[in-house]
Amino acid sequence: MTTTAERTAPSRRTQLKFVLVLGGLTAFGPLSIDMYLPALPRMAADLHAADSTVQLTLSAFIVGLALGQLVLGPLSDALGRRGPLLAGLALYVVGSVLCAVSPDVWLLVAARFVQSLGAAAGIVIARATVRDLFSGTAMTKFFSTLMLVSGLAPILAPLIGGQLLTWTSWRGVFVVLTAFGALLLAVVVFFLPEPSATRSPLRLGPVLRTYGRLALDRSFAGYALASGLLFASLFAYISGSSFALQGVYGLSPQAYSVVFGANGVGIVLAGQLNGRLVGRVPERALLRSGLLLGVTGGALVLASVVFRAPLALLLVSLFLLVSSIGLVMPNASSLALAAHARSAGAASALLGVLQFVVGALATPLVGLGGPGTAVPMAATMAGFAVLALVAYLALARKPS
Known part of the structure; x- marks a missing residue:
């Protein structure tokens, strides 16, 4: 990104x-x-429900997460962030x-939607x-610093x-999730002021036009x-690696947990490296490097399988691909939001929805070959990494 006028930086304590x-x-x-994934078998038994029905609690959460972002993003542009x-x-x-407290699985599905x-x-x-x-x-x-928290969450959960x-x-x-939500609610009430002074009209027509304008903005x-x-x-890695590494390569659950955690640490380390390089290396160059790292890792994963x-080569390849997230996400988010200060909520919503929708589309591809092969997972990971680089090269314009 070309140099941009910076806002007055908050103090170190405020940034923390x-x-x-x-x-x-x-x-x-x-x-x-x-956090609740290890409990799915117990939930099915306790609620006398089929495994496939209990898995709807995950589907309901992802759908609600996407719809909620589409609605709440523009709402925060119009009403401010705090409300x-x-x-x-x-x-x-x-x-x-x-x-x-849900007594049956269908009420649990509905409750998960509300939660999402x-x-x-x-x-x-x-x-x-x-x-x-x-x-x-x-x-x-700052986005790179957030990777420290958001990267640790899927490891620890x-x-x-x-x-x-x-x-x-x-x-x-x-x-425990209730307590976590209540704690954050109290923290926001007392410690997070209203950051946005600008407002956009909250009418369906302007909101739809904003989404249309964002979708047609090539950059x-x-x-x-x-x-x-x-x-x-x-997503393909998360949904397929457990079956591939344990079922095909024979890792124990404990060894798989170590591998999963190590790859999560890779995201965190890449994010922190990105934070140190930003300002000395242009964001676009860092983003391009992250995408190339992802393509390299994806190609090596596919070749290894x-x-x-x-x-060992497969594990190194997975580490490279997963770690590339730590370089790509901060820079892509920053560059995408940079020119949309007045519609940051809507732009943020589209970024989030796209991640979950495309991720949800990738997940079924992982299991196409059955439980005895890791090729579909590897091909899906490599294919989407290549598509990410192609999308960037074809659409993201260099700022003048």
Whole structure:
């Protein structure tokens, strides 16, 4: 990105406060999805439901997360960030309580949908708030710092969920999520001021026109598609790696947890490296490097699987591809939001929705070959990494 007039940087203490609060808000998605995954078999048994029916609780959450961002993003552009955020956090707490006390699986599915609408507020408004508070390289640096929190969340969530199940039921997991939502609600009430002074009209016509304008903006589309398509590679890894590494390559659950955690650490380290390089290296160059790293990792993953290379090479290849997220996401988010200060909420919503929608489309592809092969997972990861680079090269224009 060409140099941009920077806003007055908040003090170090204020920045730390923003990192903790906004990082907690961005962690809503992975915590709410990953923490209860170890409990799915118990939930099916306790609620006398089929596994496929219980899995609808995950589908309902992802659908609500996408729809909630589309609605709450423009709402925060019109009403300010605090009001919709507080309402969303309150809704998350209510939804989490309903999940904890649901007597049957269908009420649990509905409660998860309610919970997801509240979680969407945290995710979309946190990203828009970063755009309100920062600009230029400062914004990219802050997004990189957030990777420290958002990168750790998917690593820790399954571990926390598994440990909780050693001394409580699956309902206890939702009690913990209720407490997490209530804590963030209190923190936002007392420690997060209204960051946005600009307002956009809250009418359906202007909102739809804003989404249309964003979708037709080649640069925005290029950055959004680059991040969304690479995120689909990560979705393919998350949904397929457990079956591939344990079922095909024979890793124990404990060894798989170590591999999964190490790759999550790779995201964090790449994000922190990005934060140190921003300002000395243009954001576009860092984004392009991250996409090339993803393509390289994806190609090596596919080659390792197809040619049955040693497991060590596959693990290194997975590390490269997953780590590339830490370079791509901060830069793509910053570049996509840079020119849309007045519609940061709507732009943030499209970024988030695209990630989850494309990721959801990638997930079924992983299982096409059955349980005895890792080729579909590898091909899906490599294919979406290549598409991410192509989208960037074809659509993202260099600023004049």
